[in-house]
Amino acid sequence: MFANWLKTSILMAAIVALFGVIGGFVGGKSGMLLALLFGGAMNVFAYWFSDKMVLKMYNAREVDASSAPQFYGMVRELAQRAGLPMPRVYLIDEGQPNAFATGRNPDNAAVAATSGILQLLSAREIRGVMAHELAHVRHRDILISTISATMAGAISALANFAVFFGGRDSEGRPSNPLAGILVALLAPLAASLIQMAISRAREFEADRGGAEICGDPNALADALAKIDAYARGIPMAPAEAHPETAQMMIMNPLSGGGIAGLFSTHPATAERVARLRAMGRG
Template sequence: MFNWFKTAMLMAAIMALFGAVGAALGGKQGMLLALVLGGGMNFFSYWFSDKMVLKMYNAREVDEFSAPQFYNMVRELAAKARMPMPKVYIIDEAQPNAFATGRNPENAAVAATTGILRLLSAREIRGVMAHELAHVQHRDILISTISATMAGAISMLANFAMFFGGRDSEGRPANPIVSILVMILAPLAATVIQMAISRAREYEADRGGAEISGDPDALADALEKINAYARGIPMATAEAHPETAQMMIMNPLSGGGLRGLFSTHPPAEERVARLRAMASGY
């Protein structure tokens, strides 16, 4: 419940930030234009990103005949969660990882790499797939799309102001010093909030997945193994398309970059600790 409340507060914060930036830089017309453009791009992403991402990773769809154990595991978990059966995919990648995509439970897909299927036990894979189904159940693709729309619109406003000059809410030229500060800090703040939303959704998917599987320790064990192995095994597609990293159960990007505030995933150690605490109550 706390993570849902946190997500709601963060969503309210990014929307409030958009309103403030729009008033400071774009005026009413600029704010509306940025929202329409950002919404249009993310509307396309919301409807077609599942097919794009699956194709990007060369995912191959499997069924009860080509991958019976894996497919039937997902079917059992989906039935337990009272969800429609998603499409199931396998990705030929050595790095242990998995993700879910799709705009709603009726149009969802889950995918796992060959690396994770080799590394984990059947019990641990079950925990991982329950986590991915929880993402679908919680409609996290919709939440991430809305947050991305707001963050993208804020960045667009900053770009408009950079090239055409800022405007206040009445359409008059804005204070240049204020405009420069907002142009620099607003996109940064939007990104921080967007990443915080992503981390909150991961915690909630861990909790939801543990409830679906009925085995928090299985997911905790899986996260420990994935965290230990994933960093040492590069995933070329994720490196080429880092925007897809937030979809994975564990950050697939190798080293470098800022962590903490700008991480799409919570620390693995904290996720494991929460799951262990949850298991003690079972």
């Protein structure tokens, strides 16, 4: 657990530092300061409004104890086990089996599941999935993923700016145009690699936390194996239209998910399942 948190902290520091360096390249010392201020403003906006934006992207509809008694009651029981306030609960009318959590903090959290996941999984497996999402809430992963995604997007924007307007050295003099092209190519790549590494670290930690919350590591392992087998063959239009939201899901929702390793927002399912099975044996 500590190792994952340390890794996340280092990666978060790296993406903020990269943002400042690119800002410094584009506009010198004043550019670095403006970049950090701009990044801070973007993060404040994302902190307050990202949950509403994402739920609207997926046409999620809120449910309660009357409209979805079993699902809502399951989330309520798990939230109590996790020591969390009751989150808002949403359903998404999509065939792909998937789920995510959003919200700026545990007091303003929401969890959402697709109709496909409710049809595919058993009640025991759904319980494991929702425990995973509540672990994200408890660990405040939504805030971490929102900031990393915002910073990565801002770095890409700054890098594109460098192509058209060039860069500045520490004295404010124009830099080599070739350096601007290299920055435009490499900076977004570096930012994406850091963002994806953060996402993978948080997924492992949410698997562990979710297994502890539901008390059944094998339920989550079984669910992940089933989702992985079915999700790839069922496209999800909102995710394809907004690929930046893929990191929020319990499983990568994008149909072009053949890119693995460094370029994956999620760890390999086989490794996630193996870790959970080991917890179950323990």
